[in-house]
Amino acid sequence: MEIRRTRLLAGAVEAEGVVVIIDVFRAFSVSAYAAALGARPVLAVAEKERGWALRERYPDAVLSGEAGAWPLPGYDMGNSPSELLRAVAGGLRLAGRPFVQRTGAGTQGVIFSRKARRTYVASLANAVATALAIRRLEPARVTLVAMGRAAREPTEEDELCAEAIEAHLRGDRWPAAQRLGELWATRRVQGLLAGELPPFPPSDVPLCLAYNLFDFALRARRVGDVAVIRPIRVPEARLYPATVPDRPVGPTGRGSP
Numbered sequence: 001m002e003i004r005r006t007r008l009l010a011g012a013v014e015a016e017g018v019v020v021i022i023d024v025f026r027a028f029s030v031s032a033y034a035a036a037l038g039a040r041p042v043l044a045v046a047e048k049e050r051g052w053a054l055r056e057r058y059p060d061a062v063l064s065g066e067a068g069a070w071p072l073p074g075y076d077m078g079n080s081p082s083e084l085l086r087a088v089a090g091g092l093r094l095a096g097r098p099f100v101q102r103t104g105a106g107t108q109g110v111i112f113s114r115k116a117r118r119t120y121v122a123s124l125a126n127a128v129a130t131a132l133a134i135r136r137l138e139p140a141r142v143t144l145v146a147m148g149r150a151a152r153e154p155t156e157e158d159e160l161c162a163e164a165i166e167a168h169l170r171g172d173r174w175p176a177a178q179r180l181g182e183l184w185a186t187r188r189v190q191g192l193l194a195g196e197l198p199p200f201p202p203s204d205v206p207l208c209l210a211y212n213l214f215d216f217a218l219r220a221r222r223v224g225d226v227a228v229i230r231p232i233r234v235p236e237a238r239l240y241p242a243t244v245p246d247r248p249v250g251p252t253g254r255g256s257p
């Protein structure tokens with residue numbers, strides 16, 4: 001199996017073979033939580049207007065998305081797993097409802113990776129399941145695309161997720177706790193925990209950095225300008241450790257010591 005690592009929008013456009021589009025903060029973490037909560041299908045679009053049109057067609061659709069990290073007008077929520085979980089705790093029912101996503105990085109990658117033979121979307125929450133699902137296929141070529149910030153600037157978390165998936169594709173041991181601890185200490189993650197990007201609540205950080213939380217891969221099939229994303233169960237993922245950040249977000253938004 002040949003494994004290539006690329007990044008950003010150009011990397012998605014050129015990606016070939018089995019392609020994994022990676023966005024940890026926050027698009028495909030949100031997809032994974034939505035799928036785990038029963039949303040069917042998850043639909044990814046590149047333009048906010050396409051989301052509005054999907055709601056016309058599917059009035060029970062739930063719309064989640066951002067531009068420049070800010071929630072989109074006319075959408076039900078931002079691109080935020082904590083906002084999603086809060087809404088569900090408050091009575092929002094997701095089971096059997098389409099969940100439409102539009103973001104500046106992840107959903108762009110899945111829509112524009114048109115050379116892909118087969119596409120998955122991934123975050124740390126389902127990195128192990130994604131790798132194990134692909135290993136079953138014994139593909140000749142896999143391309144891992146780290147979408148980064150706004151699909152224009154590489155980010156540590158997406159590169160780390162690609163590293164984890166590559167290790168599991170090769171059958172190597174991946175030191176999850178150590179590598180996630182190093183990620184937690186980066187300027188990027190500490191800045192997000194400190195609330196430096198206002199539309200990005202610090203409570204999203206631990207939800208996005210929970211590793212191997214879900215035992216399903218998310219396969220995406222493009223139908224015109226919409227990607228239809230559905231979970232594929234990979235029970236073997238449960239054989240690998242799950243790692244949840246052990247430094248909870250405190251009242252100041254900073255991780256406690």
Ligand SMILES: O=C(O)[C@H](CS(=O)(=O)O)OP(=O)(O)O
Pocket residue numbers: 023025026027066068069070079103104105106148149150151155197200
């Ligand atoms: O809003 C998001 O989830 C991210 C925030 S950041 O730009 O990565 O800091 O936006 P994205 O669409 O992943 O660029």
